[in-house]
Amino acid sequence: MGAIDAPVGVRPDHPGAPPAISARRIVKRFPGVVANDCVDVDLRRGEVHALLGENGAGKSTLAAVLCGLYVPEEGELLIDGVRTVLHSPRDGLARGIGMVHQHFRLIERFTVAENVVLGDRTQPLRLRRDRIEDAVAEIAETYGLPLDPRAHVGDLSVGQRQRVEIVKTLYQGARILLLDEPTSVLTPQEADALFTTVRTMTAAGRTVVFISHKLGEVLEIADRVTVMRDGRVTGDVDTGATTREELARMMVGREVDLSPRRARSAAREPMLRVEGLTLTRGGVTSVDGVDLEVRAGEILGIAGVSGNGQRELADLIAGVEAPTAGRITVSGTEVAGKGPRAARAAGLAYVPEDRLGTGLAPALSMVDNMLLTRPRSFLLDRRAARAEAEDIIERFEVKTTGPDAAAGLMSGGNAQKVLIARELDSTDGEHSARVLVAASPTRGLDVGAIETVWGILDGARSRGEAILLISEDLEEVLAIADRVVVLYEGRLVHETTAADASREAIGLAMAGVAP
């Protein structure tokens, strides 16, 4: 451990040599699902191997099996041709397999160096801080990953944290690195830098497993692709010998329409108006003088890297948070600082980014969740809520055991359908269509659910609702919004129409570089 270019086992593949890892007939079950159903995969030395699949296809589970986090119920792993059982990530690391998780496994209160040496048993009992920091700095430099070993991880940007993860995995001597959805949190430019690092690593004989649901980047970076769907492998191809269309078909198994959708009629009167909106708390200004306007019949998309004030902006507009300064009017009614109930009364609906936990209370039944954002009298009447729940289950084909089942038992996609339907219903009906704030409405959903959610939003737009879409997924913003603005460090920095947006310019704006 601690070696910079681990010599053991790092050599180019010659014909007939066993792959670095082979997984054979892997089966891994979770209560109610078979996450990996007889999966086979071969990873060769020095290649970038993509695991492609929708959310829920089983690729993260497979990665967890490969790195030793999960022990599969059936099947076997061959490492350099030798049958091996990995009982823990430590076992995996000992054999040179390391994983960079999508949700970083970093401790915010620790320094970069402390995070890197965590779990390293070769360290002396009494830690020598200076030596650790030197070792970390050295690896960072070798692979072009600039980092200050003394910085606290809590103070780092998302891109920097990812670098810490990679340095940590390299420090642990990994010759096979599994990167789980590594670009989902990066700006386009940061993603490019990551690809350079990946190539540096494979050039040094390491294997990189690139787990992704994005076709474009897989074709760009990978040498080989294993496609998964519903826990099974549906394809195993060289990227040179395949096409986007073929991969999409293997991944989804049917035609999916994720083509851009735009308003079909001109936007009308402004429904949501925000002026000089600012939130300063504990000396930190997370939303800084935001002005925006959303008109009836349009979707305004707010792009940006996570952590630039998205959640605060959404919470402010929805009244969950009281602004330090600024005005918010919802169809002519001033609602700033008056709380969520006042905002709702004025016709605002809100789909928060945390759907199970904020938008829906997980321990409550679906019926009770219907009541969450409705006016209630002292004596509770669940009849209307029950009817509404049953209606939503039918209309949106929600998979659930029934309206009395706890919301937390639903899958992400079903929960999101319920949440959006509830929120849209609250502005529908007797009221005229008004304003919907939707934050990351498709994050973590599978393609089918994304299609449904986009369809619902598009339908609401056609009915004349004003929709504010806040999303860290630039593809999504470009696909369904009419206008796009970029949020950077709490300020809106770049505005364009979605149809003629330049990804380059938006990427720079997301990174804080003035276009």
Place this chain on the structure above:
Amino acid sequence: MIPDLSLASGGINANVWVVALAGAISFGVPLVLAALGEILAERSGVLNLGVEGMMLVGAVSAFLVADATGSPWLALLAAMAAAAALAAVHAFLCVTLRANRIVSGLALVIFGGGVARFVGSSVEGQPRGAEIDPLRIPGLADLPVIGRVVFQQDVLVYATVAVTALVALYIVRTRPGLALRAVGESPATADAAGIAVARVRYVHVIVGGAFAGAGAAYTMLVVVPSWNGSATTDGIGWIALALVVFASWRPWRALAGAIIFGFALRANFTLQAAGIAAVPAEILSMLPYLLTIVVLIALAPTAMRRRAGAPTALGQAYVRDER
């Protein structure tokens, strides 16, 4: 708590405040030991509210073993073992079975208190069979004020200071200490780094229990002359829990806080000795508890701002297969 007047009676002429300070240190020992144990457990992410129960079991074990063997050191060991055994139950329930930690901690208090009173019912009120005598440090013991306060204490007082230093060093500067903090901050991260989360938690909860047992043994062998059922510890386990918050989960601060709280715990004897009889004993007895409440409330704004070092994963069970 029933006072052992051996300290106060040391000299009628001695300044009551000097005696009070010396006594505060003595009363502070069980507090700081229990708090250190709780710091270890909580740093691993396992809240253990059962300190009072572990201390009662520890105290009665110390009493019975002292009674049977006459050895204070065997009594100390017995107390540590008994309290650690109870802590192991908590670890099993919370770490392996992932039961509600708060209720499990309370169950420990109720069960521990019940067992201690049951086992100790036949010896209630009897004088203890062994005790730990003060140690006069030659030369230094005769210094004015400081000699009486610091250098006429028993060996466990000095050991406690050393243990505090060791625990502080362990948490901040060592490899297992880093693993401990990692488990308390983010068990998933620690697990991914190959640290055996469950083992780290078991070890620290159980060792934490042994610390509480040591504190209870000190109470039994030095502070309180006889076993008095649940009045023997009289809530110091709970005060130790508050002390952990007060100390922001840091050992040295716990030591400092323990002396302050120890002073308050002794307030009724001090004020009586000082001739301030106007305040009734019952009201004085409330003082340590009220002081603890005031401290907890006064600290709250700071605690909210800085989160005051509370381990991030405190109170979260860890399930690896959770998706």
Place this chain on the structure above:
Amino acid sequence: MILGRYEVLLEQRTDIRRSSALIVPVASILGALVIAGVFLWLTGRPALSVYARLVSNGYGSWYSISDTLGQATPLILTGLAAAFAFRMNLYNIGGEGQLYAGAIGAAWAGLAIAPHVSGPVAVIAVLVAGMLGGVLWILIPAIARAFLNTSEIVTTLLFNYVALFLMQYLIFGSSSFWRDPDSKNFPQGKPLPEVAHFPQLHFPRDVAGIDFPSGVSRVHLGLGVAILAVLVVWFLQQRTSFGFDMKVVGSSERAARYAGIPIKRTVIAVMLISGGLAGLAGAGEVGGRAYALDPNGLVLGLGYTGIVVAALSRYNPFAVGLVAVLLAGLRTGADALQGATGPLRVPVAIAFMLEGAILLAALGGEVFRRNRLVVRRIREAPA
């Protein structure tokens, strides 16, 4: 966990069988009896005979049943107090102190108001004052929790000690309003006028051939109040908007903030109601049993046992009623054992030991209700 060649793990049940709702508590009680049996055996007592006596003393006669119901009265209320707050993840463990404070308040009303009013009004005054005592006693922890996020666990607990000393001060440490001025050497509480005494339930003198000496039982109005409290709490939780708010705040504070539910107000209201319920228990002890503020006569640990009641009933108000009766029987049984002779003379602390053991066993058992234990053989690769 890996044990040799086997892997042992807990797997969440996707379906919770209904029968487990019964099996788990029964298994927990059996488990607790085994644990306590070890201690009985260690102290040289025949565990089975002790348990047999415990049960017959607790539930074996009309007299003991009346005694048990009398004991259950405060336990239902302290159990409800704990369950009501615990449901919302507000761990009010100060039921003991709130009960004392309720007793102080109730005794005050009985002494100060009751002599000037008619019977029902006097009794109501005692109940209301008791409830207010409990509310007052939790006020500071409630406000500190809501506004400063101070852990209510430690503050409510510490107030138990303050309450205990306050009560001792009122009777032993001062010539307070509550103290009987005629009790010089052996200080006692001033007796309440008869008008403030709760009505008793009269049993028929002769039931099924068993003589009931006085005809007067230990069952008093307090039991009715406790049962009413069960119904009110259930109604509040299930059928009102306030109960809904509670459920949301308890389930997810973020969801509550999102929905605009006043979190602080809900937290304070729940804690005050919880304190009030425990205070009512204190009123029952003064108005229905002791007829004075009497620190020696107050049964200790009723508040703590309430926590056990709440946890065992999984915070369901109706279950609280049943569990309270069960544990009350344990106490009456243990009280009687204390008075026995020979090897069957067992310290009353056995009740607490059993309560704690039941709670520990139930905590373990609850896990097996929600999860199943899976033991799998690991197929090792040949080395």
